[in-house]
Amino acid sequence: MDKLVTDIGIAGIAGRMGCLLADMVRADQSLHLAGGTTHRRPAPDGVVVARDIAALALASDVVVDFTTAAAVADHAAALTRSGTGWVLGTTGLDAEAEAVVAGAGLTIPIVYAANFAPGVVALLAVAEMLGAALPASEYDAEIVEMHHRQKVDAPSGTAIALGRAVATGRRVALEDVRASGRDGHTGERPTGAIGFAALRGGQVVGEHTVLFAGASEHVALSHRAFDRAVFAAGALRAASWLAGRPAGLYTMRDVLGLGGAGPPLA
Ligand code: NAD
Numbered sequence: 001m002d003k004l005v006t007d008i009g010i011a012g013i014a015g016r017m018g019c020l021l022a023d024m025v026r027a028d029q030s031l032h033l034a035g036g037t038t039h040r041r042p043a044p045d046g047v048v049v050a051r052d053i054a055a056l057a058l059a060s061d062v063v064v065d066f067t068t069a070a071a072v073a074d075h076a077a078a079l080t081r082s083g084t085g086w087v088l089g090t091t092g093l094d095a096e097a098e099a100v101v102a103g104a105g106l107t108i109p110i111v112y113a114a115n116f117a118p119g120v121v122a123l124l125a126v127a128e129m130l131g132a133a134l135p136a137s138e139y140d141a142e143i144v145e146m147h148h149r150q151k152v153d154a155p156s157g158t159a160i161a162l163g164r165a166v167a168t169g170r171r172v173a174l175e176d177v178r179a180s181g182r183d184g185h186t187g188e189r190p191t192g193a194i195g196f197a198a199l200r201g202g203q204v205v206g207e208h209t210v211l212f213a214g215a216s217e218h219v220a221l222s223h224r225a226f227d228r229a230v231f232a233a234g235a236l237r238a239a240s241w242l243a244g245r246p247a248g249l250y251t252m253r254d255v256l257g258l259g260g261a262g263p264p265l266a
Contacts (some may be wrong), residue, residue, distance in 0.1 A: 002244060003061070003243070003244075004030070005029075005031065005032045006030065006032070006061045006243045007032050007034040007059065007060045007061045007062075008025050008031050008032065008033060008034060008060060008061070008063075008064060008236070009034045009035055009036060009037075009050065009056040009057065009059060009060030009062070010022055010025070010033070010036040010037075010063070010064050010065075011036065011037050011053060011056065011063055011064070011065040011071070011075060012036070012037065012038070012039065012065065012066055012067035012071075013036025013037065013038055013043055013047055013049075014036075014038040014039075014041035014042060014043050014044065015041070015066060015067065016228060017089065017228060017231065017232060017235075018036060018066060019044050020228055020229060020232045021064055021235065021236065022036065022047060024229075024236055025236065028236065030240065031236065031240070033048075034059040034060040035048035035049060035056055035059055036049060036050065036056065037050050037052065037053055039067070039071075053071075053074060053078040053079075054078040054081065056078075057078045057079050057081070057082040057084040058082050058084075060084055061084065061085060061243045061244075062084065062085035062086070062087060062242055062243055063079060063084055063085070063086055063087070064087045064089070064235050064239055065086060065087065065088050065089065065090055066090055066235070067090050068090060068092075068152075069091070069092040069093045069094070069097055071090070072088075072090065072100055072101065073097065073100050076100045076101060076103070076104040079108055080104050080108055083107070083108055084108060085108060085109045085110070085242045085243060085245070086104065086108060086109075086110045086111075086112075087110075087111050087235050087238045087239045087242060088101065088110060088111070088112040089113060089116060089231065089235055091114055091156060091158075092152065092153030093157075101249065102249055105247065105249030106247060107247050109242050109245040109247055109250065110248070110249050110250065111239075111241070111242055111252065111254070111255060112251070113161075113234075113238070113251060113252045114156070114157030114160065114161040115157065115158040115161065115231065116230070116232075116233075116235045116237075116238065116252060117223070117225055117230045117231060117234055118234060118252075118256060119223050119230075120158060120161075120208070120223055121252045121253060121256055121258065122258075123162070123210075123221055123223050124165045124253075125165075125253075125258065126221060127162050127165040127166050127169070127210050127221060128165040128166065128169040129169060130166070130210075130212055130219060130221070131165065131166035131168065131169020131170045132169035132170065133169075134212045134214070134219065136170050136172075136191065137191055137192070138214050138215070139212040139213065140212070141163075141166045141193075141194045141195070141210065141211070141212055142194075142195040142196075142197070142210075142213065143155070143159045143162050143163055143166075143194065143195065143196050143208065143209070143210050143211075144196075144197045144199070144208070144211065145158065145159040145197075145199065145206070145207060145208045145209075146198075146199035146200070146201070146204050146206075146207045147198075147199075147200060147204055147207075148200070148201075148202060148204050148205065149200055149201055149203075151200060154198035155180060155197075155198045156198065156206070156208070158208055159198070159208060160174070160196075162208060162210050163194045163196065166194055170192075172192070174194060177190075177192050177193050177194050178194055178196070179194065179195045179196065180195070180198075181196075181198075182197075205227060205228055206225040207222070207223070207224045207225070208222065208223050208224075209222045209223075210222075234252065234255075238250075238252065238255045241254075241255045242255075
């Protein structure tokens with residue numbers, strides 16, 4: 001029989017997302033807060049702090065992880081050992097770390113998303129569609145994002161996911177056409193490039209625009225998150241959906257029942 005209450009562990013429970021997730025888990029009767037891990041920060045009041053990720057994994061059905069890319073390999077090893085589900089929202093993963101996540105998905109169920117907001121999940125689908133509809137030879141794709149001053153990775157995981165969506169629509173690999181951080185004498189814009197610009201400042205939760213710039217028209221898709229609660233609610237929805245599923249690397253499209261594979265790891 002399925003468990004009525006899902007035990008949720010929160011990696012990085014003292015962080016901005018971690019604190020919010022802890023409050024939301026405690027307010028949800030279908031979830032139980034099994035505890036959390038911290039790193040050089042005191043945990044919020046009343047939280048059971050696990051000795052390490054392995055101990056947290058053993059106490060949890062699903063671990064929700066918004067920490068740092070440097071922790072991904074350790075977390076993957078601990079969660080696969082205990083067979084615990086993993087909702088991974090950490091961004092800034094390099095190709096090696098993403099390969100570790102894909103490998104863990106052979107053993108445990110994982111939802112990995114650069115952005116858990118339902119509006120962004122829909123935006124990714126539309127970006128892929130426009131990527132396919134507007135030829136790269138005529139429309140220059142540029143992705144602009146802005147985040148709070150504490151953010152450590154750029155461009156944001158969501159910006160990269162949007163770039164991958166456009167690239168998937170164009171049937172190219174993002175790595176082959178990506179243009180980030182232009183500065184100095186850059187030369188003309190190569191046809192087919194997908195450009196990224198990252199703004200940092202204030203306490204902006206997350207703003208993204210995908211622009212298709214043609215000679216005579218522009219199409220712009222924009223998303224603005226006002227409150228981190230949208231990410232936390234999406235991550236907990238993913239955690240409830242994931243509990244008891246077979247091993248696999250799932251996306252928010254799967255969680256929201258939107259079908260289709262979507263761009264890889266978006
Ligand atoms: P934050 O710096 O406030 O929180 C991260 C916390 O993790 C910190 O308290 C840090 O001490 C802790 N930590 C680091 N390494 C750890 C480890 N090995 N074990 C336990 N704790 C560890 O940052 P944040 O704003 O909460 O964001 C965290 C991550 O989530 C970032 O990568 C951010 O880009 C990402 N994020 C993703 C989404 C999404 O929807 N996918 C939304 C918001 C933020």
